[in-house]
Amino acid sequence: MIKNMISIKNLYKTYKNKEIETPVLRGIDLEVKEGEFLGIMGKSGAGKSTLMYQIGLLDHPTSGEIILHNVNTEKLSGEERTNFRLSLLGYVFQDYALIPELTASENVMIPLLMQGKSKLEAKIVADDMLQKVSLSHRKDNKPSQLSGGEQQRVSIARAMAHNPKILFADEPTANLDSVSGRSIIELFEDLHEKGQTIVMVTHEEEYAKYCNRIVYLEDGKIVRETLHKQ
Amino acid sequence: MKVITKKWLDIFRVGFFLALRQIKGGNIATTFLIVFIMMLTFLNLVVVSGILVGLIEGGSKANKEQYTGDLLISTPAGEQYIEHSHEIESTLERMPGISNFSVRYIAGGMIEANYKTRRDFSELTDSVPTQITGIDLAREEELSGLAEHVNEGNYLNPEESGYILIGKNLLHRYSEAFGDVFASIEGTYPGDKVKVTIGDRTKEFIVKGIIDTKVDQVSLRAFITKEDFLRLVDRPGINANEFAVRLDPATFVTADQLKGNLVASGFSKDAKIQTATEAIPEFLNQIRIAFALLGNVIGLVGIVVASITIFIVIYINAVTRRKYIGIMKGIGIKEKAIEISYIIQSIFYAVLGGSFGIFIVYALLVPLFYAYPLNFPFSDGILVAPVGSVMFKFFLLLVVTIVAGYIPARSIVKKNTLDSILGR
Numbered sequence: 001m002i003k004n005m006i007s008i009k010n011l012y013k014t015y016k017n018k019e020i021e022t023p024v025l026r027g028i029d030l031e032v033k034e035g036e037f038l039g040i041m042g043k044s045g046a047g048k049s050t051l052m053y054q055i056g057l058l059d060h061p062t063s064g065e066i067i068l069h070n071v072n073t074e075k076l077s078g079e080e081r082t083n084f085r086l087s088l089l090g091y092v093f094q095d096y097a098l099i100p101e102l103t104a105s106e107n108v109m110i111p112l113l114m115q116g117k118s119k120l121e122a123k124i125v126a127d128d129m130l131q132k133v134s135l136s137h138r139k140d141n142k143p144s145q146l147s148g149g150e151q152q153r154v155s156i157a158r159a160m161a162h163n164p165k166i167l168f169a170d171e172p173t174a175n176l177d178s179v180s181g182r183s184i185i186e187l188f189e190d191l192h193e194k195g196q197t198i199v200m201v202t203h204e205e206e207y208a209k210y211c212n213r214i215v216y217l218e219d220g221k222i223v224r225e226t227l228h229k230q
Numbered sequence: 231m232k233v234i235t236k237k238w239l240d241i242f243r244v245g246f247f248l249a250l251r252q253i254k255g256g257n258i259a260t261t262f263l264i265v266f267i268m269m270l271t272f273l274n275l276v277v278v279s280g281i282l283v284g285l286i287e288g289g290s291k292a293n294k295e296q297y298t299g300d301l302l303i304s305t306p307a308g309e310q311y312i313e314h315s316h317e318i319e320s321t322l323e324r325m326p327g328i329s330n331f332s333v334r335y336i337a338g339g340m341i342e343a344n345y346k347t348r349r350d351f352s353e354l355t356d357s358v359p360t361q362i363t364g365i366d367l368a369r370e371e372e373l374s375g376l377a378e379h380v381n382e383g384n385y386l387n388p389e390e391s392g393y394i395l396i397g398k399n400l401l402h403r404y405s406e407a408f409g410d411v412f413a414s415i416e417g418t419y420p421g422d423k424v425k426v427t428i429g430d431r432t433k434e435f436i437v438k439g440i441i442d443t444k445v446d447q448v449s450l451r452a453f454i455t456k457e458d459f460l461r462l463v464d465r466p467g468i469n470a471n472e473f474a475v476r477l478d479p480a481t482f483v484t485a486d487q488l489k490g491n492l493v494a495s496g497f498s499k500d501a502k503i504q505t506a507t508e509a510i511p512e513f514l515n516q517i518r519i520a521f522a523l524l525g526n527v528i529g530l531v532g533i534v535v536a537s538i539t540i541f542i543v544i545y546i547n548a549v550t551r552r553k554y555i556g557i558m559k560g561i562g563i564k565e566k567a568i569e570i571s572y573i574i575q576s577i578f579y580a581v582l583g584g585s586f587g588i589f590i591v592y593a594l595l596v597p598l599f600y601a602y603p604l605n606f607p608f609s610d611g612i613l614v615a616p617v618g619s620v621m622f623k624f625f626l627l628l629v630v631t632i633v634a635g636y637i638p639a640r641s642i643v644k645k646n647t648l649d650s651i652l653g654r
Contacts, residue, residue, distance in 0.1 A: 053648055058560055058647055058648045058651070059646075059647075059648040079564070082559065082562055082563075082564055082565070083562070085560065085561065085562040086561070086562025086563075087562070089562075090561075091560060091561055093557070093651070097553075097554075097557040097560075097651070099248075099251075099554050099557070099558065100255070100554070101251045101252055101254070101255030101256075102251055106247075106251065110244070110247075110248075110558070110561070110563060111561050111562055111563070113240070113243060113244050113247060114240060114244050114562060114563050114564065114567065115240075115562075116236060116240045142255075158561065159561075
């Protein structure tokens with residue numbers, strides 16, 4: 001039986017700015033199975049990224065329950081959330097989010113070093129990951145010396161280096177041309193085929209079709225759900 | 231315990247890794263400027279107080295070299311001389327660790343200059359009261375190098391009698407720079423005759439030379455040979471007034487130990503026994519304390535400036551990198567590791583700046599001030615930079631810099647992770 005990797009119940013998120021309250025998520029219920037490739041779609045301001053930040057433990061929901069890998073995240077302290085992100089979650093951001101003064105290889109090494117791996121171990125894993133995203137020849141280059149597509153590949157290598165249980169991707173192809181975008185989405189597809197659980201926010205139908213399930217958000221609520229492929 | 235140690239080891243490792251990359255990836259000109267500021271701050275901390283203290287230290291050093299030696303045995307207040315001087319002298323000759331000593335015979339007297347040219351006896355005599363000091367020429371020269379300070383004329387000759395050396399501050403042409411502080415005589419030069427009166431005895435002396443030194447106890451005295459002194463002064467048992475004792479530089483005996491031995495021998499009943507430090511005039515000690523305080527205040531202002539500089543540098547660095555700090559937190563890098571990376575950067579600036587400062591102090595400034603001391607009326611100012619004090623200031627700069635680096639780093643790192651990533 002396939003177990004739930006993500007389980008969300010009655011999730012609310014309201015941003016407060018002085019006296020003004022802006023509800024963004026309004027009662028989300030969602031379950032993501034292990035190995036599933038979930039797409040989150042919706043118009044701008046629908047709450048897609050906000051939902052992903054809550055699930056990815058980058059933000060605290062106003063109310064509701066988020067269970068990741070059978071752990072109720074509500075009870076986690078700040079340090080436990082950091083450790084959880086470090087060991088179980090991986091992130092790919094829209095703008096790649098690489099550390100500019102580190103080389104491609106060092107960007108991938110950083111979470112591994114934090115996990116306690118030796119520099120040599122981390123380097124071996126990082127170089128292996130960069131090879132998997134076809135960037136071995138660019139491992140000593142800094143982000144400023146890489147193209148957008150290459151930077152996003154490094155970002156994926158970093159996100160996957162520590163074998164996360166869930167990979168979060170926030171519009172990973174938004175800043176890329178169609179060729180680079182396609183190669184990135186094919187990388188995700190490849191990871192998915194190997195059993196990786198992926199949650200991807202996108203507004204591009206062309207790439208959403210690679211997901212096996214898509215939830216559509218509108219005004220902070222899931223309004224519909226489609227299955228694309230099995 | 232082992233787990234905690236491993237956790238902190240990983241935090242330090244990542245902090246160090248990030249710091250090293252940030253320093254290497256930083257702008258060289260900016261790094262140079264920050265290190266330069268830290269160096270100037272350190273120099274401000276060490277040199278200003280060092281020079282202020284050095285003005286007094288220079289005076290104390292000269293006092294020790296030219297007057298007291300390492301130990302000064304002098305006449306107790308109210309006495310005319312040291313009783314049982316011979317016993318002290320013979321004891322000093324036997325004591326281990328002593329390189330040499332000078333025996334001085336002193337009496338209050340008057341030097342009169344214009345007695346040959348004064349035609350009108352209603353005019354005041356051109357005279358000055360002083361301490362006439364009888365010395366063994368060779369011993370005094372060995373102890374204080376008195377001959378080296380003769381800047382007009384020559385040093386006394388043991389084969390000659392009737393000659394006198396006069397301290398420069400007894401002469402108006404030298405002492406006028408001090409206003410009316412010192413009584414003095416006019417226009418006396420080597421070869422001139424002066425009348426020396428001690429008690430009811432007067433003798434004519436020829437000025438052999440003028441002693442130029444900034445040590446008042448020397449520049450306000452007149453020196454004659456021991457033999458001339460004893461001819462002029464009736465002194466029972468040829469008792470002396472001062473013994474200046476120099477320790478052998480190779481000995482392990484300290485001035486305090488030597489003093490202790492002499493006190494234990496019972497000589498403190500007949501004489502005042504002081505180490506060179508104790509013999510420094512109290513006003514010099516007071517000035518030394520005041521100058522050290524002033525130097526420290528100026529140094530502290532420098533420290534505050536340095537801490538603000540580091541604070542601003544780290545704050546700007548952290549603010550401009552806030553997004554990346556958020557990303558690092560997002561991917562699981564611990565806050566402490568990021569903070570440590572900034573602390574290590576602060577340490578890097580402080581250690582490099584401080585090290586350059588130490589190099590400049592010991593390789594350049596200290597030798598320079600020794601070769602060319604600051605010419606002050608009461609001393610030749612040197613730069614006092616004892617290693618212990620310099621290292622303490624280096625450590626102080628380091629601690630202040632660490633705090634100044636940590637506070638802005640902490641304030642940025644503790645901000646909400648998502649807000650940092652999204653730049654809001």
